[in-house]
Amino acid sequence: MGVVTEPQPSRRRATVHDVAREAGVSRGTVSRVLNGGYVSEQARAAIEAAIRTVGYVPNTAARNLVMQRSRAVGFIVHEPHALFLEDPNIGAIMLGANTVLSDADLQMVCLVTDSARDTERVTRYLSGGFVDGVIIVSARAADPITDAVVRLGVPAAFVGHPQTTVPLPWVGIDNFTAARDITRQLAKTGRKRVGMVAAALDRDSGADRLAGFKEALGDTFDPDLVVEIPLYEYTAGLRATQELLERAPDVDGIFAASDAVAAGVLTALRRSGRTVPDDVGVVGFDDSSWAERCFPPLSTVHQPAAGVGERAAQLVVAQLAGQDVPRDGVLLDSPIVWRDSA
Known part of the structure; x- marks a missing residue:
């Protein structure tokens, strides 16, 4: 026969009143200490x-409710769920941002918008005041979340230039110049028919990389050597290269809009029997973990993803502290890293 035990009463949470009674002071004096106010050294001790x-453990949730602060910052990513997990840049940006937010005693809340329904849900979430600020990655043109940030006045920082008439804090790199320079370097290796797998043209990064590519080639630019894909992803890069090779079997250089796309380019070239860099030179963009996984190792543009995340978080933290921040954009360096693929 089992032994029946009486349920133990749960321990009552200590309150400010308990602290005041134990210390022999008023509740108001305890509150001043907890909120960083002045009291005598004797009372404080x-x-x-x-x-x-x-x-006693402070009830942070209740305090935040009174202060109308959540102590949370949303990290919003406009990408499909699969790409969020696959793209090492997003992970590096997120970790960089989280380091800064953690140091500021702020909690990161990750919000991935993969559909119109997700976008509507996140917009409602922002309107509900569940986060004190937001970091937005991959904002697109006519983005309802960006519109909500402007309407609500939420402290925000964008990774990449938001396509809005309202000046908003953002951090990124000079995608146009970086794409132009690496395309020129690819052409200098003797390539005569240089194509591009262009991605994500509905946001500033993709559009600027294509514009830089065009600028680099000048009069030799051929629009038939550009294949457009919606996302920075491996499988899309593979399919696009197959299409490019059908259009122009004599292509001898390819600029891929990201390293993940470039990995797909290399796979398609290998399957077609072409060697890299002898038959076709390939360059990417990001200098992510994809670049060194590729064979041969990928020539690319170094994007300081962790640094971008850190700077974006710093912009939000500064706004929460009531500080003015630049609204004309913060650009970080993005040097070319030349390896064996070109």
């Missing part, structure tokens, strides 16, 4: 000792 004795 008594209160700190009482906190340890009664085991």
